[in-house]
Amino acid sequence: MERMIGVMGGSGVYEIDGLQDGTWVNVDTPWGDPSDQIFTGVLDGVKMAFLPRHGRGHVHTPTSVPYRANIDALKRLGVTDLISVSATGSFREEMAPGDFVIVDQFIDRTVNREKTFFDTGLVAHVSVAHPTCARLSGLVYEAARATGVTVHMGGTYLAMEGPQFSTMAESKMYREVWGADVIGMTNMPEAKLAREAEMCYASVAMVTDYDSWHPDHGAVDITAIIATLGANTAHAKTLVAAMPALLTSAYAPCEHGCDRALDYAIMTAPDKRDPAMLAKLDAVAGRVLKGH
Ligand SMILES: CSC[C@H]1O[C@H](OP(=O)(O)O)[C@H](O)[C@@H]1O
Ligand SMILES: Nc1ncnc2[nH]cnc12
Numbered sequence: 001m002e003r004m005i006g007v008m009g010g011s012g013v014y015e016i017d018g019l020q021d022g023t024w025v026n027v028d029t030p031w032g033d034p035s036d037q038i039f040t041g042v043l044d045g046v047k048m049a050f051l052p053r054h055g056r057g058h059v060h061t062p063t064s065v066p067y068r069a070n071i072d073a074l075k076r077l078g079v080t081d082l083i084s085v086s087a088t089g090s091f092r093e094e095m096a097p098g099d100f101v102i103v104d105q106f107i108d109r110t111v112n113r114e115k116t117f118f119d120t121g122l123v124a125h126v127s128v129a130h131p132t133c134a135r136l137s138g139l140v141y142e143a144a145r146a147t148g149v150t151v152h153m154g155g156t157y158l159a160m161e162g163p164q165f166s167t168m169a170e171s172k173m174y175r176e177v178w179g180a181d182v183i184g185m186t187n188m189p190e191a192k193l194a195r196e197a198e199m200c201y202a203s204v205a206m207v208t209d210y211d212s213w214h215p216d217h218g219a220v221d222i223t224a225i226i227a228t229l230g231a232n233t234a235h236a237k238t239l240v241a242a243m244p245a246l247l248t249s250a251y252a253p254c255e256h257g258c259d260r261a262l263d264y265a266i267m268t269a270p271d272k273r274d275p276a277m278l279a280k281l282d283a284v285a286g287r288v289l290k291g292h
Pocket of ligand 1: 010185
């Protein structure tokens with residue numbers, strides 16, 4: 001199978017550089033329009049697809065991002081490995097603004113989003129015990145280190161609904177009681193949907209602030225976030241540019257099973273499956289539903 005690297009650009013990351021034959025393309029999905037057109041091309045011999053999560057010009061709120069359309073569109077184009085780039089607050093003194101954290105766990109506190117591709121007439125349950133791909137995350141870590149920023153391997157990302165930032169009491173609870181390391185508003189349900197779509201998924205959290213728990217830093221300040229984002233964005237682009245050298249153009253089966261997540265997940269008996277659902281899942285679950 002041919003590899004295609006997808007990049008989901010977060011706040012401050014609305015384009016990537018250096019793609020050969022780079023073109024913005026429209027992709028139609030059964031879940032509506034993605035956040036924007038998708039920028040496709042080739043980097044050092046590897047196919048790439050870039051989607052700005054909030055759209056160019058930052059149009060979508062964390063709640064209104066069309067998560068299902070975004071993942072379906074990338075899957076439809078052939079993305080095998082998806083790298084998510086996100087701005088986050090930090091709950092750890094040592095994870096300072098400007099640092100990158102390669103996230104490996106999530107606490108999902110979002111409440112107002114569609115979180116699955118499956119529904120009545122086609123029921124499936126995938127495991128998200130290990131919601132990121134260890135293989136892809138390891139390579140993203142290497143690429144991040146090469147940019148010169150301080151990179152932390154592993155961390156728990158608390159996904160909140162937003163769009164307001166947390167109260168100080170919430171911030172302290174997430175940090176002290178729940179043990180979260182960083183906080184953002186977008187990686188859920190994105191990571192869950194990427195698993196349902198059988199993609200390897202890695203998440204790079206770019207720390208922009210200390211949220212509101214830190215006695216020396218006060219409340220989250222969007223102007224300070226935007227200033228930090230400027231430097232982070234340049235590093236994120238360098239990280240992305242380093243990925244094709246680490247990932248060959250041939251996709252080898254994932255040793256952690258990301259690309260086979262649906263093998264035993266579908267519960268609905270073949271004769272009970274809703275034809276409309278089967279049609280909608282042509283890209284996401286086509287591998288296991290083929291020949292149904
Ligand atoms: C710019 S601060 C809040 C905003 O930034 C993050 O977005 P993303 O995860 O797409 O980088 C955060 O989740 C909020 O949506
Ligand atoms: N403190 C914070 N909380 C939630 N999302 C964020 N994105 C950047 N900083 C954040």
